[in-house]
Amino acid sequence: MANETFGMANEKAAGEEATDIIWEPLIRDSAAAESAVEMEEADWDPLSAAVAAKEQKMLEAALAKSPAAAAKQEPFDPLSRHVAAATSSDPLSAATDPLSAAAANRPSVPTSPGVSTGGAALVLSDGAGDQGESVSCFVPWNTRKTSIVQNFTTTGTIQMPSFVSVEVAKAGRGAGLQARVQAIEDTADDEVSMVRYNAREYVTNMTTLNEELARAWNNEERVKALKMAIECARLLANTSTPQFYPSLFVLVTEILDTFGSLVFERIKQKGLTAEGRAKKRVQVSFDTCAGLF
Amino acid sequence: MQDFGPRDVTEEARETCKNWFYKVASIREIVPRLYMEMAIIRCNQFLYGYAEFDETLRRLSVMIRGIGDPLLAMYARAYFVRKSWDIDTTSKAPIAQCLSDSAATLRQLSQPYWQKIICSSPAGTKVDMAAYIACILLLI
Numbered sequence: 043m044a045n046e047t048f049g050m051a052n053e054k055a056a057g058e059e060a061t062d063i064i065w066e067p068l069i070r071d072s073a074a075a076e077s078a079v080e081m082e083e084a085d086w087d088p089l090s091a092a093v094a095a096k097e098q099k100m101l102e103a104a105l106a107k108s109p110a111a112a113a114k115q116e117p118f119d120p121l122s123r124h125v126a127a128a129t130s131s132d133p134l135s136a137a138t139d140p141l142s143a144a145a146a147n148r149p150s151v152p153t154s155p156g157v158s159t160g161g162a163a164l165v166l167s168d169g170a171g172d173q174g175e176s177v178s179c180f181v182p183w184n185t186r187k188t189s190i191v192q193n194f195t196t197t198g199t200i201q202m203p204s205f206v207s208v209e210v211a212k213a214g215r216g217a218g219l220q221a222r223v224q225a226i227e228d229t230a231d232d233e234v235s236m237v238r239y240n241a242r243e244y245v246t247n248m249t250t251l252n253e254e255l256a257r258a259w260n261n262e263e264r265v266k267a268l269k270m271a272i273e274c275a276r277l278l279a280n281t282s283t284p285q286f287y288p289s290l291f292v293l294v295t296e297i298l299d300t301f302g303s304l305v306f307e308r309i310k311q312k313g314l315t316a317e318g319r320a321k322k323r324v325q326v327s328f329d330t331c332a333g334l335f
Numbered sequence: 336m337q338d339f340g341p342r343d344v345t346e347e348a349r350e351t352c353k354n355w356f357y358k359v360a361s362i363r364e365i366v367p368r369l370y371m372e373m374a375i376i377r378c379n380q381f382l383y384g385y386a387e388f389d390e391t392l393r394r395l396s397v398m399i400r401g402i403g404d405p406l407l408a409m410y411a412r413a414y415f416v417r418k419s420w421d422i423d424t425t426s427k428a429p430i431a432q433c434l435s436d437s438a439a440t441l442r443q444l445s446q447p448y449w450q451k452i453i454c455s456s457p458a459g460t461k462v463d464m465a466a467y468i469a470c471i472l473l474l475i
Contacts, residue, residue, distance in 0.1 A: 268358060271374065275367035281406050284452060291410045294370075295417075302374035305355055309381055313348015 187296070191245060191289045241286060248274075248293040252300055259304050271301040340384035352381045365401055369411055373418045385423065392419050392429040400436060405443040412437050 259267040274297045355375055362368040379391050402408040412433045419430060
């Protein structure tokens with residue numbers, strides 16, 4: 043009882059305190075809020091390609107089940123109309139178009155949908171077609187690389203470490219242990235000198251540098267290769283010429299990739315146990331087998 | 336892809352591998368260190384197999400946040416995404432993290448200060464900001 047009254051009194055006090063603050067609903071201008079967010083028309087929808095592919099797939103599945111129904115649908119098929127416009131205006135040729143288009147795309151598809159397995163084959167091959175379509179918008183790295191190097195260039199000069207190939211040759215030929223140690227100390231001690239090049243020279247030099255790194259590596263000059271790779275990676279920390287940076291990024295990551303794969307391959311050759319190698323062989327034969335299928 | 340695990344690797348190779356990682360880890364500056372580690376990231380397979388890639392990728396994706404320069408950070412992320420795609424296409428979380436970080440960095444990069452730096456070259460060549468950003472995004 044006492045507790046209750048206490049609680050009530052408490053509530054009352056809280057209520058009195060609350061009367062000091064007057065809560066008012068704020069009228070929100072929803073139109074203004076909406077316009078505050080800038081709406082931009084997307085000019086490219088990543089899903090559209092997938093949707094189109096899906097629609098085509100559905101259409102062809104329907105076609106496989108009932109050719110008659112599909113034939114009725116024909117005039118509304120944008121694909122056939124497109125192809126008809128491209129080839130001829132003959133409505134008869136247009137009537138067979140979806141099939142022939144499918145056959146042209148995938149030569150292995152049987153063109154007789156009347157056969158019960160034909161439908162399955164169509165759908166299956168369509169799956170492969172989907173994959174091809176999604177991959178087709180993916181520009182291969184090599185193409186992209188070239189375009190970046192061509193587009194992002196500068197008229198200024200860029201710094202670059204100079205690795206003289208003479209040094210590699212000298213160090214590589216050292217026969218005795220003494221000479222080798224000497225060579226490593228030399229490489230470790232010498233300061234990396236910086237040279238300035240213009241963009242074109244730079245690209246050529248980086249390409250040679252890439253080859254040189256591989257050569258140094260094969261000449262048992264791993265410390266030097268590591269040093270070269272680190273020096274190249276260090277270049278990326280320099281943003282003094284942002285116009286050239288994309289190209290620089292491409293060139294340097296190329297070198298780093300080379301380096302990474304060299305390290306990986308070496309350790310792999312050195313250290314896989316017999317079991318691991320066998321596993322790999324199994325994997326290879328598995329791949330071959332899958333390829334055959 | 337999973338052709339061998341840590342059990343298939345000899346002790347010697349393991350040591351060599353560790354040695355490489357130690358060498359790379361001793362680089363003082365963060366940018367070369369990150370890039371070098373990303374370059375040899377596949378060698379983790381010798382030490383831990385595929386189980387540890389997730390953890391390594393997560394660590395790297397967070398480490399890239401340590402790069403203050405937004406331009407450098409963007410490109411480092413681009414390289415990171417490329418490498419992680421190379422080794423493990425199933426690991427999505429670090430890549431997603433990278434992309435969301437990139438969005439923040441991109442906002443920073445679109446500030447007037449950075450626009451001025453990117454667009455004005457010492458020799459006077461004009462760079463289209465939109466093209467520049469698009470190039471970075473395409474890399475990612």
